[in-house]
Amino acid sequence: MSVPQTHTGRVAVVTGAGRGIGQAIAVELAARGATVVAVDLAAPNETVAMIEEKGRSVVGLTADVSSPEQTAAVGKEVAERFGRADILVNNAGIFPFRDIEELDYKTWRRVLAVNLDSQFLMVKAVLPTMKQGGWGRIVNLTSNSIVTNAPGLSHYMASKMGNIGFSRGLANDLASFGITVNAVGPTLTITPGVINGHPQEALVAAAQAQAIKRNGLPEDLTGTIAFLTSDDAAFVTGQTIMADGGYAR
């Protein structure tokens, strides 16, 4: 089946695009015709290769999205290369398990910085050119863990609630520029980050708790994000969609 070319001519910046959910989003938006700017801590070579293999357009950039300087540099580079960014998917995130007894301030700050500050910083980095274009789509990744009672993740849940509050507030500020802002929450999804840090029982329990009783895959998010970043979603803003197999229901 051919992929609908809903994103032709768009420039889409995707953070945390080197692997996992971010990689799947980058590949999908490129397949739909967008020129993708894949941003990650280390050069996202695998993602770039996957997109180029299909004859699609992509640039890989290296940046820590919690850094004001490095995100500003991404914004500058995108503006210089393409003149604008139309789409921003703030996907980069970390989820180290710590219960409150073992959670130290440094970890708390790092999780808030990578998961929440990054979304603010990336918006600031691309907003000037996005506004000029008079059209924009911002999607901020949150998590269904804010409503599904995940243990050992108070810091993460605080950041992911923040992603929703930020998205709602930003929707107010940017509507008059033709820019929509929405949040998307995955369920426990099989990605390198999860495989490295979650016990098998957690995956089994998540699948059982969902209406759709299998674990999420990165590709389970891409249709929702493609819709929210398309023309079709022009009247959808300030929303949170849990694309989570019906866990939060």
Ligand SMILES: NC(=O)c1ccc[n+]([C@@H]2O[C@H](COP(=O)([O-])OP(=O)(O)OC[C@H]3O[C@@H](n4cnc5c(N)ncnc54)[C@H](O)[C@@H]3O)[C@@H](O)[C@H]2O)c1
């Ligand atoms: N996988 C899940 O079960 C799940 C569930 C709910 C929400 N989420 C959210 O989805 C997003 C992606 O999760 P994933 O499972 O694909 O993670 P992952 O660990 O598999 O991949 C995350 C990517 O983000 C990059 N990254 C991390 N910190 C960064 C930084 N400071 N600057 C730039 N890049 C950085 C990593 O290098 C990596 O390539 C996160 O926001 C996460 O909170 C994931």
